[in-house]
Amino acid sequence: MNKQNYSSVKSFYEWFNQYPLFIEIAIVIILLSVVLFIIGNVSLLFKRIFDAYHDVRIKKAKELVTAELTADLMMDDSLTDHDFDKYAIRIRELMLKNRLFKQVLIDQVIFYHRNFTDSTSRILQKLFNQLNLADSALKKLKRGAWELRAKGLKEIQEMMTGESNYVQLLNPLLNDKNNDLRIEAQAAYIRLHKENPFKFLAHTTEELLEWHQILLCEIITNTPNLEVPEFRIYLRSKNESVCSFCIKLIEYYQQLDAIPDLINLLDHPSQKIRAAAVSLLGKLDAEQAERLMIAKFPMEDLKIQLKILESVGEIGSGENLTFLQTQFLESEEFTLVKTAGCALVNYPFFDKEELIQEVNQLDDSPLARETILNHCTNVLIRN
Amino acid sequence: MDGTDIATRMLHMKNKILIVEDEFLMLSFLRQRTEKENFKVDIAIDGNQAIECIDKNKYDCILVDLMLPFVSGFELIAHIRANKQNKETPIIVLSALSTESTIIETLSIGANDFLKKPFALNVLLTKLKLLIGGHNLLRTA
Numbered sequence: 409m410n411k412q413n414y415s416s417v418k419s420f421y422e423w424f425n426q427y428p429l430f431i432e433i434a435i436v437i438i439l440l441s442v443v444l445f446i447i448g449n450v451s452l453l454f455k456r457i458f459d460a461y462h463d464v465r466i467k468k469a470k471e472l473v474t475a476e477l478t479a480d481l482m483m484d485d486s487l488t489d490h491d492f493d494k495y496a497i498r499i500r501e502l503m504l505k506n507r508l509f510k511q512v513l514i515d516q517v518i519f520y521h522r523n524f525t526d527s528t529s530r531i532l533q534k535l536f537n538q539l540n541l542a543d544s545a546l547k548k549l550k551r552g553a554w555e556l557r558a559k560g561l562k563e564i565q566e567m568m569t570g571e572s573n574y575v576q577l578l579n580p581l582l583n584d585k586n587n588d589l590r591i592e593a594q595a596a597y598i599r600l601h602k603e604n605p606f607k608f609l610a611h612t613t614e615e616l617l618e619w620h621q622i623l624l625c626e627i628i629t630n631t632p633n634l635e636v637p638e639f640r641i642y643l644r645s646k647n648e649s650v651c652s653f654c655i656k657l658i659e660y661y662q663q664l665d666a667i668p669d670l671i672n673l674l675d676h677p678s679q680k681i682r683a684a685a686v687s688l689l690g691k692l693d694a695e696q697a698e699r700l701m702i703a704k705f706p707m708e709d710l711k712i713q714l715k716i717l718e719s720v721g722e723i724g725s726g727e728n729l730t731f732l733q734t735q736f737l738e739s740e741e742f743t744l745v746k747t748a749g750c751a752l753v754n755y756p757f758f759d760k761e762e763l764i765q766e767v768n769q770l771d772d773s774p775l776a777r778e779t780i781l782n783h784c785t786n787v788l789i790r791n
Numbered sequence: 792m793d794g795t796d797i798a799t800r801m802l803h804m805k806n807k808i809l810i811v812e813d814e815f816l817m818l819s820f821l822r823q824r825t826e827k828e829n830f831k832v833d834i835a836i837d838g839n840q841a842i843e844c845i846d847k848n849k850y851d852c853i854l855v856d857l858m859l860p861f862v863s864g865f866e867l868i869a870h871i872r873a874n875k876q877n878k879e880t881p882i883i884v885l886s887a888l889s890t891e892s893t894i895i896e897t898l899s900i901g902a903n904d905f906l907k908k909p910f911a912l913n914v915l916l917t918k919l920k921l922l923i924g925g926h927n928l929l930r931t932a
Contacts, residue, residue: 478820478823482824483827516816519814519816519817520816520820521909523908523910524910524911524912526912527912527913528911
């Protein structure tokens with residue numbers, strides 16, 4: 409048999425050698441391509457078979473879990489402790505029999521817990537605790553793949569709210585380079601930390617992206633009984649995004665005590681922070697900030713100048729009518745004139761006719777200030 | 792027919808409801824739970840299926856999620872109110888979208904009640920019974 413094999417290899421070699429080199433190379437490439445094509449297709453076939461088998465198993469596990477949870481456990485309002493224990497034992501047995509069952513169970517418990525309150529939610533929480541499903545979530549935090557760690561964090565957020573003992577496990581993930589993992593860790597921190605849910609802001613070195621801030625705001629506003637700190641303490645953060653986030657939260661919670669710290673931000677090196685601070689000072693009616701904002705006006709760029717005009721108009725103390733009128737009459741920049749005009753409209757002691765007279769005394773202005781003022785005072789136009 | 796007669800009739804009558812929800816788990820649970828309360832339940836997993844059901848059947852109450860594929864919950868409510876046989880059917884909206892403007896908008900286009908997710912199941916069942924009860928009383932009066 410071996411001799412036969414040897415002779416067939418030898419004859420193939422002789423056949424192969426009779427061709428010139430470039431034909432030999434072409435034959436090798438063709439053979440390699442055919443082999444790779446076959447290997448590729450066979451592996452694809454196996455993968456599809458495996459996936460289909462996995463999907464069938466997942467589907468069965470889902471049906472089983474749904475039946476266990478909805479047909480029995482969540483359906484019965486008058487469930488006694490004894491009945492509950494019996495269910496829990498049965499579910500534990502199923503978990504031991506089928507490895508997929510556990511993860512599917514966790515997913516469904518979390519899903520229903522997120523959608524229902526009251527007795528349904530309490531039963532699910534009790535089941536989660538009794539089956540020690542928290543262990544599975546905590547184990548995921550130690551896994552290598554970020555997707556698994558993020559999933560673990562999601563489970564912790566939903567089912568372990570207020571359990572401060574686990575907060576330290578989150579610390580290494582709070583500044584992770586992966587955006588998704590970081591946001592999940594921060595969200596979990598807010599929901600777990602009872603005393604100071606925003607303490608992580610003091611140590612956040614990575615950027616809080618805009619979408620990240622939106623998600624955190626959603627968590628903050630949807631978490632009941634959240635201990636809200638004075639966000640002004642984080643305004644000194646070296647992380648610009650933390651500062652910007654806290655300005656938004658100060659506005660949301662209308663924390664007037666933050667006004668002195670917001671005034672300090674008028675010297676912040678970042679234009680974005682300065683603009684946000686000026687804008688918020690206006691919204692908080694911070695009269696004490698007016699003088700400083702006006703003093704800084706000539707040194708600032710156009711974007712901040714516009715914000716200052718808006719804020720001075722919004723504060724409306726009545727002490728800076730001349731400042732606004734001067735900007736309206738003397739600025740050569742259209743947006744400044746328009747913003748000053750809009751700020752003047754509701755300003756105390758503002759006399760439109762008097763200002764129009766002053767406008768008419770000016771030399772021919774290409775900016776048509778009277779038209780701009782009429783535009784600003786037209787109540788049908790939203791400026 | 793006096794009030795006691797109406798109440799007795801309502802007790803033995805199987806009220807027909809439609810649940811429109813795109814989350815299958817939620818849909819199947821709500822179906823089982825409402826069937827346990829003696830309702831006859833139809834389900835729809837998207838807006839198009841819901842429109843088909845609404846055009847073919849008359850319901851005693853419709854539960855609608857706002858975020859639906861193909862046809863949004865808002866459009867569906869408008870469709871129900873324009874439908875001849877279901878224009879007076881009570882509608883309960885179940886949604887995680889619960890800003891003041893969303894609630895005002897859904898109620899102003901014709902929904903009868905709004906339940907913010909997460910909600911208590913017993914509250915939903917009570918609202919369902921009350922709305923159907925009130926609606927039936929009005930119909931029989």
